[in-house]
Amino acid sequence: MQARFLTLFSSSKGNAAYIKYGRDEILIDCGVSAAMIERALRSVGSSLANISALFITHEHGDHIRGLPVICRKVGMPVFAPVNSCAYLEPSVANAKSRLHPLVSLQPVELFDTVVCPIKTPHDSLDSCGFRIKAGDEKLGYFTDIGHLSENILRGLSGCRRVVIESNHDIEMLKRGSYPAALKRRILGENGHLSNDACSKLLPHLAEHGTESVALAHLSEENNRPLVALAAAFSALDSAGVLALTAEREPVADIFGQDPVISPAASMKVQVAPTCGAIEL
Numbered sequence: 222m223q224a225r226f227l228t229l230f231s232s233s234k235g236n237a238a239y240i241k242y243g244r245d246e247i248l249i250d251c252g253v254s255a256a257m258i259e260r261a262l263r264s265v266g267s268s269l270a271n272i273s274a275l276f277i278t279h280e281h282g283d284h285i286r287g288l289p290v291i292c293r294k295v296g297m298p299v300f301a302p303v304n305s306c307a308y309l310e311p312s313v314a315n316a317k318s319r320l321h322p323l324v325s326l327q328p329v330e331l332f333d334t335v336v337c338p339i340k341t342p343h344d345s346l347d348s349c350g351f352r353i354k355a356g357d358e359k360l361g362y363f364t365d366i367g368h369l370s371e372n373i374l375r376g377l378s379g380c381r382r383v384v385i386e387s388n389h390d391i392e393m394l395k396r397g398s399y400p401a402a403l404k405r406r407i408l409g410e411n412g413h414l415s416n417d418a419c420s421k422l423l424p425h426l427a428e429h430g431t432e433s434v435a436l437a438h439l440s441e442e443n444n445r446p447l448v449a450l451a452a453a454f455s456a457l458d459s460a461g462v463l464a465l466t467a468e469r470e471p472v473a474d475i476f477g478q479d480p481v482i483s484p485a486a487s488m489k490v491q492v493a494p495t496c497g498a499i500e501l
């Protein structure tokens with residue numbers, strides 16, 4: 222049995238991802254309206270009513286916009302970083318019984334998956350990303366990270382599939398129309414991960430077993446999918462790792478022989494769309 226791992230929405234306008242493994246259906250973040258999330262879940266064969274746990278990375282609007290309505294309609298438990306909880310409480314119906322604080326490096330055991338929150342450097346009250354164990358497989362989900370901490374690197378190590386932030390092209394951001402203070406915030410240690418920083422990480426991930434990556438939380442103002450992909454491909458190329466797009470993925474198994482390209486030497490790289498589900 223293999224986990225399903227999808228991004229549903231990904232950008233500074235709103236984020237959500239979906240994981241299904243065994244008896245668990247997990248929603249990570251709900252940064253667009255409840256109706257949009259319901260539509261996206263239905264398009265991949267699920268529904269808010271099926272979600273067994275909702276995990277929040279942090280309390281910024283693009284990660285929690287749908288929270289109040291979702292919590293009024295559906296009764297799943299909500300897990301959020303401990304210092305975000307007081308802020309989120311008014312948005313969570315029956316918060317006393319269903320809002321659970323996440324403490325970095327303290328895993329949450331669901332039925333068939335184990336979700337380990339890992340603190341992320343970001344300018345919110347609190348924030349985390351996730352390393353998820355689904356059977357023998359590990360999955361990584363990290364967005365809104367100013368820089369790659371030692372614990373994030375360790376958390377990503379061995380994750381076969383990874384959603385990772387590739388927020389901005391540094392030159393586009395510097396030349397762009399954002400106010401100076403906002404530029405400084407985004408570029409800072411607790412801001413967002415640039416294409417450059419993200420792409421430098423990819424060869425390291427490939428070395429540690431990552432086969433599929435979705436570049437996530439792209440800035441609509443200071444990035445373009447092809448710019449983020451080009452940075453990723455060039456870094457992988459320099460390290461001797463063959464970067465594959467979703468379309469170029471080899472399907473050699475049907476011919477009854479080994480895949481042409483060994484997984485350790487290649488990585489599937491795609492951009493998580495602003496709106497629209499993709500499977501890792």
Ligand SMILES: [Zn+2]
Binds near residue numbers: 284
């Ligand atoms: Zn965000």
Ligand SMILES: [Zn+2]
Binds near residue numbers: 279281343345365
């Ligand atoms: Zn944020």
